[in-house]
Amino acid sequence: MSLPVDPKVIPKPPVPLEFSVKAESIKITGFWMFLVSDMLIFASLFSVFAVFRSRIMAGPTPNQIFHYGSTLLETLLLLTSSFTVGMAIFAMRKSHAQAMMTWLVVTLVLGAGFVATEIHEFITDVQHGITWHVSGFLSGFFVLVGTHGAHVSFGIAWAVTLLFQLSRRGLTPVTTRKLYTFSLYWHFLDIVWVFIFTFVYLFGKIT
């Protein structure tokens, strides 16, 4: 049996910058664990909504308060921002810092458009007396969709701080790891939104 004569360590395939330091790479795995636990929070809120969605009392039905237009607009904004943050990671892997920053700014603008549309939708509802204490359905709806909107708003604030750090420090194992975890977070919120528009908005239009 031959012992390994040459203990040379060969990077195969080349590992991207954000995985190049072991401590930073472990933080990426840790962020996946956070996403799993966050997914369970949303699963609980989805269960509550599923249980309460037919409990409308004297309040409006889902069909009366949901609109195809704003739902489609929010969905397209979030899907496109998911693509642009993917492009930011692609540019980061190519070490194109300027392209990466541009894609990240585009992502932020699209995310802000999403939050603005949702806030407008909520304000319009409240002006018509549709608030979360009217019925079980509305409580479940506002808590579920509001929690998602709060996550997106937090993500925007996080990305703004990341933009400052990236412009000051450039691409290092730490900053690239932060942008990578941000992209994971953003795609995760996109998945949650896909289930919200299916399970809340489209289901509400069907039944």
Added chain:
Amino acid sequence: MAKEPSEQIIWDEERGEPGFGFIRPHFHQEIFPTSQIVGYVLSLALTLTSFLLVIHRTFSASPLLVAILILAVGQAGVQVGIFMHLRESRGPAWQVIPLFLGFFIAGGMIAMSIWIMMFKWGGY
């Protein structure tokens, strides 16, 4: 640049790549962002399909619910598989196992809540 021992890459020729099966690490490295563009087109197609199905009421209610749920699961698959680079990791991609355990618990929690409440509603 000399690296700390803890910072060395863990692949080596004797041991081969770490991990096996679906936790074998895999990095997405491309010259042109083909997978991102394909993922974007797929996600738009899946979303617009479910919208059009609902707007035109293609099927009756129950098959329609099942159809758009399947489209949503496909959309989640596109996001996780293409955009989130599920299997990128230095060592074995251990995040895959808790992630699927999480899917299992989340799906079970929602499905069981709906199932148990059916006894009270007499149907969904």
